[in-house]
Amino acid sequence: LLPLTADFKDNLSKVYEAIEEADFLAIDGEFSGISDGPSVSALTNGFDTPEERYQKLKKHSMDFLLFQFGLCTxxxxxxxxxxxxxxxxxxxFPKPFNRSSPDVKFVCQSSSIDFLANQGFDFNKVFRNGIPYLNQEExxxxxxxxxxKRSQANGAGSLSYISPNATKCPVAIPEDQKKFIDKIVEQIEEFLKNEENESLDLEPCTGLVF
Incomplete structure (x- = not known):
């Protein structure tokens, strides 16, 4: 068994190699819940094909989080x-990459958490060292x-700031705020000129009101 947490990138090539040479694969997962509707026994029956069972379970489990993914080749x-x-x-664990990344909400079932805890599941590894991910749409x-944002930054020729909600172009700085911005720019330039400077204290402001 090869646990992949903090050293995921270093071991990813081994996973690719194992998949490429495999005759068949088996996967398993541990979730924060199973079904937000009927119980699994009520949802499925012995006459379901594997595809039918999968679709039934998927329909009632999309709000739950996949904590652990197991792969055998x-x-x-x-x-x-x-x-x-x-x-x-x-x-x-879908932790945000930055402030622009999706902040995923998820629900859990007490029975599922209790089961995982009784099996010795390490929740600290999930939340602290879990591999971050995005789905295709995210x-x-x-x-x-x-x-x-990159195109806006490259196209900004004059002093301006980019609104978080801007979708087309940078927003020009209002006249009553230019003096404040000029002062900040001057402080930063002076700070960069002197290599002995280790810190710079700027007057507090917000992204909307200076």
């Missing part, structure tokens, strides 16, 4: 006439925000 060794298994364990939105 199996490769058949014709010489030894047996399967070689490689097992990987991922603690994952990644697309974050990339668009980043590209937009």
């Amino acid at each position: 199996f490769k058949y060794d014709h010489t030894e006439e047996k399967y070689i298994m490689k097992s990987f364990n991922f603690y994952i 990644e697309r939105q974050l990339r668009e925000q980043y590209d937009e």
